[in-house]
Amino acid sequence: MAEGTMQKIVGLAKRRGFIFQSSEIYGGLKACYDYGPLGVELKRNVKDAWWDDMVHRRSDVVGLDCSIIMHPDVWKASGHLAGFSDPLVDCRNCKERFRADKAPRAEPGSVTIYRENGRKDGKKLEGVVPPQGYVCPVCGSGDLSDERQFNLMFRTSLGPVDPMQEIVNAIDDLAGMDTQARREKLASIIGQSAVYLRPETAQGMFVNFLNVLNSGRVKPPFGVAQVGKSYRNEITTSNLTFRTCEFEQMEMEYFVEPGTDEEWYEYWSQFRFNWYKSLGMRPERLRLRPHEECELAHYAKACVDVEYFYPFENPEGEGEWGELEGIANRTDYDLKKHSEYSGKELSYFETESKKRYTPYVIEPAAGADRATLAFLCDAYDEEVVDKEKNDVRTVLRFHPRLAPIKVAVFPLVKKDGMPELARGVMDELLGEGINSFYDESGAIGRRYRRMDEVGTPWCVTVDNETLENGSVTVRERDSMQQARIPREGIGEYFRNRLKTSRG
Numbered sequence: 001m002a003e004g005t006m007q008k009i010v011g012l013a014k015r016r017g018f019i020f021q022s023s024e025i026y027g028g029l030k031a032c033y034d035y036g037p038l039g040v041e042l043k044r045n046v047k048d049a050w051w052d053d054m055v056h057r058r059s060d061v062v063g064l065d066c067s068i069i070m071h072p073d074v075w076k077a078s079g080h081l082a083g084f085s086d087p088l089v090d091c092r093n094c095k096e097r098f099r100a101d102k103a104p105r106a107e108p109g110s111v112t113i114y115r116e117n118g119r120k121d122g123k124k125l126e127g128v129v130p131p132q133g134y135v136c137p138v139c140g141s142g143d144l145s146d147e148r149q150f151n152l153m154f155r156t157s158l159g160p161v162d163p164m165q166e167i168v169n170a171i172d173d174l175a176g177m178d179t180q181a182r183r184e185k186l187a188s189i190i191g192q193s194a195v196y197l198r199p200e201t202a203q204g205m206f207v208n209f210l211n212v213l214n215s216g217r218v219k220p221p222f223g224v225a226q227v228g229k230s231y232r233n234e235i236t237t238s239n240l241t242f243r244t245c246e247f248e249q250m251e252m253e254y255f256v257e258p259g260t261d262e263e264w265y266e267y268w269s270q271f272r273f274n275w276y277k278s279l280g281m282r283p284e285r286l287r288l289r290p291h292e293e294c295e296l297a298h299y300a301k302a303c304v305d306v307e308y309f310y311p312f313e314n315p316e317g318e319g320e321w322g323e324l325e326g327i328a329n330r331t332d333y334d335l336k337k338h339s340e341y342s343g344k345e346l347s348y349f350e351t352e353s354k355k356r357y358t359p360y361v362i363e364p365a366a367g368a369d370r371a372t373l374a375f376l377c378d379a380y381d382e383e384v385v386d387k388e389k390n391d392v393r394t395v396l397r398f399h400p401r402l403a404p405i406k407v408a409v410f411p412l413v414k415k416d417g418m419p420e421l422a423r424g425v426m427d428e429l430l431g432e433g434i435n436s437f438y439d440e441s442g443a444i445g446r447r448y449r450r451m452d453e454v455g456t457p458w459c460v461t462v463d464n465e466t467l468e469n470g471s472v473t474v475r476e477r478d479s480m481q482q483a484r485i486p487r488e489g490i491g492e493y494f495r496n497r498l499k500t501s502r503g
Contacts, residue, residue: 050366061223064224066226076341089145091141130144201251210344221254223254226250255360255361271364288306291305305327326363383395406498410440419440432492459477471486
């Protein structure tokens with residue numbers, strides 16, 4: 001991995017229209033990003049590939065699209081209101097705020113060296129690792145605040161009643177209360193209209209279990225899939241779109257008979273791991289990491305992460321493993337909790353055996369934004385074309401299914417009717433639903449390089465031979481090899497190429 005790869009990827013992402021800082025003209029907003037013209041196509045292709053392989057190409061999975069705002073009792077039942085929090089710590093040296101459970105571990109009482117104010121040119125200081133056994137992940141200082149819990153859910157209000165006005169009206173009463181009574185009074189006022197932006201898509205699938213069961217004529221084992229936005233008030237955000245406050249999830253809840261759950265857990269772990277490889281991700285940058293007992297969530301019998309080796313910069317060098325997707329055996333925890341809180345029986349009756357049971361759930365949960373970032377990082381390459389001339393091309397080696405632009409179309413020159421013929425090729429490709437791009441500006445070699453840099457698999461050039469015999473040149477991105485094919489039926493030609501790439 002070349003030095004500074006992540007910086008180059010970030011620069012390319014902005015320059016070529018993959019990812020922009022949100023509200024950039026106002027100075028930006030931390031942990032919020034916008035997808036540009038090419039980025040939105042890449043992310044959409046990732047989501048479409050997931051939906052295609054997880055839903056459309058299977059007979060045992062159906063889809064769902066749930067509301068972002070749900071009844072507050074959903075989050076009481078799931079445990080999010082009471083326990084969805086992280087231990088928050090402030091560094092007194094560099095002023096960074098971070099999660100204690102993600103901080104670098106160190107021996108309590110040992111010496112730590114860091115820079116004043118976290119600046120690279122700051123004075124070198126020496127400190128001691130605190131009893132908690134970790135240091136600041138940014139500057140390495142052990143001068144830290146105490147831990148305090150921080151709820152990750154975004155709260156808002158629903159309905160015509162303004163809770164702020166209710167608080168104003170109650171100011172006189174609040175002034176005469178002790179701290180605990182004041183907190184309870186405020187919680188009561190806010191709670192009358194409080195709702196939350198969902199922190200995960202999973203709960204919508206659990207509370208719709210009976211609806212899907214009764215309307216979809218399905219029976220275990222079956223899955224319910226959903227792609228949608230979730231929101232978490234993250235303490236620490238970093239590395240472009242890897243961890244943000246607003247993100248999109250691709251989740252599936254697979255309901256199975258208890259006793260078969262371990263078999264299905266293994267199946268989905270391998271299926272999801274292989275999915276990334278099938279879309280061209282390099283195997284040496286992927287791994288399956290089972291959670292240790294101490295890492296497991298309270299609802300999980302087992303969990304494994306698909307991790308990718310991102311080119312993130314860190315104090316130890318460049319590159320680190322990061323979670324791409326988690327596959328969890330959630331047992332019957334969620335359905336039983338929602339049965340308890342709602343009073344509805346969320347179970348399945350098997351008519352053949354006359355047996356009723358609460359299904360176990362296997363959950364493959366992927367992040368669309370993290371997957372998009374991982375595919376972008378994995379595709380990035382700098383290829384030496386001619387060492388003597390110091391000719392290096394930047395190329396994104398996207399799998400054809402994921403490439404934002406599938407085919408670029410060029411006229412060799414802007415005369416002799418070539419632009420009109422090239423436009424005709426472009427129109428035919430667009431008519432076949434193949435996302436294409438027309439470019440007649442600059443030398444043909446430069447146009448090829450521009451398309452390499454955004455990951456376009458094929459370029460079609462209309463040239464003099466096209467005028468003579470009706471053939472065009474097709475140039476392959478990865479090999480840079482060129483071949484001639486008939487202009488006639490070019491839409492069908494590329495439709496077949498894309499179909500073949502699906503495997």
